[in-house]
Amino acid sequence: MANTILVGAQWGDEGKGKIIDVLTEQADVVVRTQGGNNAGHTVFIGQKKYVLHLIPSGILRKKKTCVIGNGVVVDPIGLVSEIEGLRKIGVKVNGNLFVSETAHVVFPYHRELDAQREVLKGKNKIGTTKRGIGPAYGDKAARVGLRMIDLINAERFEQKLATKIKENNEVLKAFGAKPLSFKEVHKTYREAGNYLRPFVTNTVTLLHQAVRRGDDILFEGAQGTFLDIDHGTYPYVTSSNTTSGGACTGSGVAPNRMDRVVGVLKAYTTRVGEGPLPTESAEIADMLHAMGREFGATTGRARRCGWFDSVATRHATMVNGIDDLAVTNIDGLDTVETIKVCIGYRDGKKKYDYMPNDVEVLARCEPVYAEFPGWRTPTDKARSWKQLPPKCREYLKAIAELTEAKLFIASVGPGREQTIFV
Ligand code: GDP
Ligand code: IMO
Ligand code: MG
Numbered sequence: 001m002a003n004t005i006l007v008g009a010q011w012g013d014e015g016k017g018k019i020i021d022v023l024t025e026q027a028d029v030v031v032r033t034q035g036g037n038n039a040g041h042t043v044f045i046g047q048k049k050y051v052l053h054l055i056p057s058g059i060l061r062k063k064k065t066c067v068i069g070n071g072v073v074v075d076p077i078g079l080v081s082e083i084e085g086l087r088k089i090g091v092k093v094n095g096n097l098f099v100s101e102t103a104h105v106v107f108p109y110h111r112e113l114d115a116q117r118e119v120l121k122g123k124n125k126i127g128t129t130k131r132g133i134g135p136a137y138g139d140k141a142a143r144v145g146l147r148m149i150d151l152i153n154a155e156r157f158e159q160k161l162a163t164k165i166k167e168n169n170e171v172l173k174a175f176g177a178k179p180l181s182f183k184e185v186h187k188t189y190r191e192a193g194n195y196l197r198p199f200v201t202n203t204v205t206l207l208h209q210a211v212r213r214g215d216d217i218l219f220e221g222a223q224g225t226f227l228d229i230d231h232g233t234y235p236y237v238t239s240s241n242t243t244s245g246g247a248c249t250g251s252g253v254a255p256n257r258m259d260r261v262v263g264v265l266k267a268y269t270t271r272v273g274e275g276p277l278p279t280e281s282a283e284i285a286d287m288l289h290a291m292g293r294e295f296g297a298t299t300g301r302a303r304r305c306g307w308f309d310s311v312a313t314r315h316a317t318m319v320n321g322i323d324d325l326a327v328t329n330i331d332g333l334d335t336v337e338t339i340k341v342c343i344g345y346r347d348g349k350k351k352y353d354y355m356p357n358d359v360e361v362l363a364r365c366e367p368v369y370a371e372f373p374g375w376r377t378p379t380d381k382a383r384s385w386k387q388l389p390p391k392c393r394e395y396l397k398a399i400a401e402l403t404e405a406k407l408f409i410a411s412v413g414p415g416r417e418q419t420i421f422v
Pocket of ligand 1: 018
């Protein structure tokens, strides 16, 4: 399989967890390189549903090495409960999970500041997951963050935490929020640190040994291209590089060691949280929600839904260097009579065939649509390209062509077996 970077090509929740689980069969190592427990990656194995937040989705397969890389922000309490949750249902998490010692730690003050800033923003809020992601990356960039290596060093941790709590309590007080108790945070974080110590290591050298051995490494992207801090719909984005470059900086594996980029996208578009979504449509949202689909895996929020936006996905191909496409949730369109695909934007008289950088302009843009006849046949039982209805194949070929990348996987359901290699 070689070294593969997998990214979300839309606004997150494209079905990366499912595709990672499928591709992990051929991989030796699976690495998360950015984001934190804002991610929610769903994997179905038979009837059993797993939702992973920090741990790579590869953990569900035996004999795979899973790595939480240096670019991730780790909430240690969340990570401990995720490990415990997996162990309780019989998933082995022992000797197969490694956490970077230079990954930054998320603290309760990050979560509280995340929530307070959202309140202050009022109607301009981002709609974050309130997991403290923005403030944690903020501390990292400001060079005042604590890393996993600090968390597992008892003496150093106590000292550094005391300073951080004191400082952040002043900020929290200014927001009118309750200050944190050093004693309480110290106790819970020290316990989590003790629990996690065996997992914490130098993941850069670990990954280089894997590269040298010729192992196949899968880099599991979180969030999606348009939530990227540089390339997304700023400020309605997350705080990390969700595009393919983030896999290099977030793991310490260099660009010339990477072999290909797989972009995961839905056959339509969804977004959770605020910010522009040019193809948003109440019609498709109502249809999908009535089917019980498109509710967030992390926060349970109803996702906003829209038609496939090829202006956006073509941009995703450009900034990620996507070679291959995995199109998911094709079955979501099974009942639609006429399917729309956005092929351009219009802002008054001005036309765009690319995504404007100014979110205010993007928010004003009206989509220009092409229409495709729906196949109106269930696809969830299809197991080969030939078994897909001809109109469905035409649709998939068209969106791949518009996205300027090669169709690689067509996914017709959440299960492993509902995966068609094209
Ligand atoms: P991720 O964050 O990209 O891993 O995606 P999420 O897990 O947040 O959301 C994707 C949702 O779509 C999950 O509920 C998956 O089980 C589901 N899913 C993935 N692929 C398919 C598919 O082809 N068809 C259907 N019906 N569901 C799918
Ligand atoms: P996965 O990996 C979808 C969104 C939030 C919000 C914005 C900023 O499951 O695809 P944050 O908490 O990161 O500061 O929130 O980003 N967001 C996601 N949307 N899928 C995700 O992850 C997301 N992670 C963050 O809803 O709009
Ligand atoms: Mg998700």
